[in-house]
Amino acid sequence: xxxxxxxxxxxxxxxxxxxxxxxxxxxxxxxxxxxxxxxxxxxxxxxxxxxxxxxxxxxxxxxxxxxxxxxxxxxxxxxxxxxxxxxxxxxxxxxxxxxxxxxxxxxxxxxxxxxxxxxxxxxxxxxxxxxxxxxxxxxxxxxxxxxxxxxxxxxxxxxxxxxxxxxxxxxxxxxxxxxxxxxxxxxxxxxxxxxxxxxxxxxxxxxxxxxxxxxxxxxxxxxxxxxxxxxxxxxxxxxxxxxxxxxxxxxxxxxxxxxxxxxxxxxxxxxxxxxxxxxxxxxxxxxxxxxxxxxxxxxxxxxxxxxxxxxxxxxxxxxxxxxxxxxxxxxxxxxxxxxxxxxxxxxxxxxxxxxxxxxxxxxxxxxxxxxxxxxxxxxxxxxxxxxxxxxxxxxxxxxxxxxxxxxxxxxxxxxxxxxxxxxxxxxxxxxxxxxxxxxxxxxxxxxxxxxxxxxxxxxxxxxxxxxxxxxxxxxxxxxxxxxxxxxxxxxxxxxxxxxxxxxxxxxxxxxxxxxxxxxxxxxxxxxxxxxxxxxxxxxxxxxxxxxxxxxxxxxxxxxxxxxxxxxxxxxxxxxxxxxxxxxxxxxxxxxxxxxxxxxxxxxxxxxxxxxxxxxxxxxxxxxxxxxxxxxxxxx
RNA sequence: GCUCCGUUAGCUCAGCUGGAUAGAGCGUUGGACUACGAAUCCAAAGGCCGGAGGUUCGAAUCCUCCACGGAGCGCCA
Numbered sequence: 176x177x178x179x180x181x182x183x184x185x186x187x188x189x190x191x192x193x194x195x196x197x198x199x200x201x202x203x204x205x206x207x208x209x210x211x212x213x214x215x216x217x218x219x220x221x222x223x224x225x226x227x228x229x230x231x232x233x234x235x236x237x238x239x240x241x242x243x244x245x246x247x248x249x250x251x252x253x254x255x256x257x258x259x260x261x262x263x264x265x266x267x268x269x270x271x272x273x274x275x276x277x278x279x280x281x282x283x284x285x286x287x288x289x290x291x292x293x294x295x296x297x298x299x300x301x302x303x304x305x306x307x308x309x310x311x312x313x314x315x316x317x318x319x320x321x322x323x324x325x326x327x328x329x330x331x332x333x334x335x336x337x338x339x340x341x342x343x344x345x346x347x348x349x350x351x352x353x354x355x356x357x358x359x360x361x362x363x364x365x366x367x368x369x370x371x372x373x374x375x376x377x378x379x380x381x382x383x384x385x386x387x388x389x390x391x392x393x394x395x396x397x398x399x400x401x402x403x404x405x406x407x408x409x410x411x412x413x414x415x416x417x418x419x420x421x422x423x424x425x426x427x428x429x430x431x432x433x434x435x436x437x438x439x440x441x442x443x444x445x446x447x448x449x450x451x452x453x454x455x456x457x458x459x460x461x462x463x464x465x466x467x468x469x470x471x472x473x474x475x476x477x478x479x480x481x482x483x484x485x486x487x488x489x490x491x492x493x494x495x496x497x498x499x500x501x502x503x504x505x506x507x508x509x510x511x512x513x514x515x516x517x518x519x520x521x522x523x524x525x526x527x528x529x530x531x532x533x534x535x536x537x538x539x540x541x542x543x544x545x546x547x548x549x550x551x552x553x554x555x556x557x558x559x560x561x562x563x564x565x566x567x568x569x570x571x572x573x574x575x576x577x578x579x580x581x582x583x584x585x586x587x588x589x590x591x592x593x594x595x596x597x598x599x600x601x602x603x604x605x606x607x608x609x610x611x612x613x614x615x616x617x618x619x620x621x622x623x624x625x626x627x628x629x630x631x632x633x634x635x636x637x638x639x640x641x642x643x644x645x646x647x648x649x650x651x652x653x654x655x656x657x658x659x660x661x662x663x664x665x666x667x668x669x670x671x672x673x674x675x676x677x678x679x680x681x682x683x684x685x686x687x688x689x690x691x692x693x694x695x696x697x698x699x700x701x702x703x704x705x706x707x708x709x710x711x712x713x714x715x716x717x718x719x720x721x722x723x724x725x726x727x728x729x730x731x732x733x734x735x736x737x738x739x740x741x742x743x744x745x746x747x748x749x750x751x752x753x754x755x756x757x758x759x760x761x762x763x764x765x766x767x768x769x770x771x772x773x774x775x776x777x778x779x780x781x782x783x784x785x786x787x788x789x790x791x792x793x794x795x796x797x798x799x800x801x802x803x804x805x806x807x808x809x810x
Numbered sequence: 811g812c813u814c815c816g817u818u819a820g821c822u823c824a825g826c827u828g829g830a831u832a833g834a835g836c837g838u839u840g841g842a843c844u845a846c847g848a849a850u851c852c853a854a855a856g857g858c859c860g861g862a863g864g865u866u867c868g869a870a871u872c873c874u875c876c877a878c879g880g881a882g883c884g885c886c887a
């Protein structure tokens with residue numbers, strides 16, 4: 176994931192050089208419109224100072240215009256004087272003074288500018304600039320905060336969930352599922368053309384084991400006594416699959432040879448599991464555009480052909496066992512799994528994911544070279560995955576995001592190395608690693624174990640807590656932090672459950688608009704709204720909310736760049752908090768009053784807020800209810 | 811042993827492409843409904859931002875080292 180590029184270390188130091196900005200996501204200018212107006216004034220002033228010879232500089236460096244934490248510091252504050260100190264050879268306070276004195280403000284939007292602290296510029300803007308935001312939001316409607324669909328021209332793929340088709344979606348997939356979906360929604364809102372893909376591991380030993388288990392359960396349905404082998408799937412759902420199969424084929428499979436029944440059993444197993452997986456994801460409000468079959472890669476010969484490509488590029492070798500890179504000489508501990516399975520490591524064809532060098536420098540970050548063909552010539556999981564990722568590149572995506580569980584972290588450098596060894600741009604492939612979630616109930620951890628048949632399914636979780644609550648809890652934290660999911664708190668209709676705070680904010684807006692209509696006042700809408708009505712929005716709290724609303728587009732863009740949905744969520748929290756506070760503070764000066772112009776102005780504000788929240792919730796995939804039932808009374 | 815992730819208020823977590831006095835929710839304490847929804851609000855208390863160095867006008871944020879917690883380290887997928 177790009178924000179951790181320097182720390183995860185994949186490669187920032189090699190291919191991305193010092194460019195920390197993920198550049199790929201930036202389309203058109205999505206800066207907050209208010210901020211843009213401020214920057215225009217600053218830039219004009221600097222140009223004017225340069226023209227008059229007061230200061231000299233080559234180019235204006237990147238500087239920031241931000242909302243100061245302390246409202247006494249104005250509506251916006253700007254650090255340009257400090258940033259340009261070196262370029263102009265002037266001290267920050269001196270430069271700040273010059274800017275204040277010679278301000279060029281053609282649109283007359285600035286009401287005050289002053290130097291503060293070590294050289295900050297604190298600016299205040301005309302009320303009309305704030306008020307205009309309400310109309311802009313309402314005119315944009317459901318598109319507010321979003322870029323025009325596909326406006327960036329970037330093709331993006333997000334691969335997520337990709338649960339094995341050997342069983343239901345369980346709690347271990349939940350975080351990645353919601354995260355991947357929210358990232359997809361974010362990228363879509365940021366104007367990209369997003370494809371959501373599910374990679375089906377329908378090849379290899381696991382599905383074979385599934386097939387065997389299905390067949391045993393099938394035999395059982397005809398009275399046979401069966402015993403499941405180590406690793407086979409004991410859970411109930413396999414019996415259901417066997418029943419379905421029986422209904423379809425009767426007893427016709429009983430007399431077949433294994434070569435005949437096994438492919439059929441695998442097929443029905445995968446089909447039924449995928450059906451269940453899709454149905455669970457639908458409950459979670461998640462859908463994929465494409466399901467990509469690993470088996471199809473094998474069938475099309477793409478797995479063997481990628482090995483040929485590597486061989487042709489001279490980045491493979493044959494060896495009896497793994498070859499580690501020399502430097503550091505990392506020795507594995509005796510307890511490592513590699514040591515444990517050493518007797519099964521018989522050598523084969525290796526890909527130089529670690530030892531490949533250019534100009535006598537190691538180029539890749541993997542710890543050791545990886546087998547891509549076993550000694551008997553069969554490909555491994557990685558080989559298929561390399562073929563799969565090459566396939567993604569071939570399909571022409573500008574950005575590919577893989578949402579992986581943290582247990583796949585070790586897989587990341589291998590794929591990256593593999594792509595680099597094909598000469599592909601690794602920056603186009605980003606990884607989001609979602610850390611482990613510990614599920615607790617009654618203070619005790621609920622273990623996730625597919626093998627024992629005691630898995631806690633995502634479907635159960637959603638039934639218990641509701642889709643919005645689950646989604647919210649998974650999205651409110653960054654992907655790379657572990658956390659405990661408390662099943663007890665989750666279904667409390669109370670303050671322990673923060674999603675209600677958000678939804679109540681929206682419902683309250685809806686309720687006010689409804690109440691106004693009951694009182695015979697209907698909001699006139701953005702087109703009929705007059706300047707005189709808007710001009711009644713003068714309270715500092717009102718301006719603050721308008722200012723914040725205008726930032727949604729920027730927040731969305733930035734969150735999309737970082738692949739971090741939680742920024743949008745915190746944006747909502749602040750806005751809702753401001754609103755509740757405002758609402759309570761001015762209870763004696765209500766939104767709907769006898770003063771018709773003021774009422775219209777405030778209804779515009781509330782409508783704009785409701786619209787903003789609805790848009791933001793939509794980008795997160797959380798519903799925006801018009802009405803909520805009161806919670807049960809506390810005892 | 812090696813790699814990666816984390817460490818911020820009593821608890822759960824934001825803030826990290828460096829900015830002014832470090833934030834939110836929960837919990838605690840004390841207040842606010844004859845008014846548009848009290849699933850709300852207001853106030854108080856609560857912090858050597860894990861530790862130590864470094865970089866500079868300025869560090870929770872960037873760099874180095876250390877400590878603690880977690881995950882991974884298979885020719886499984």
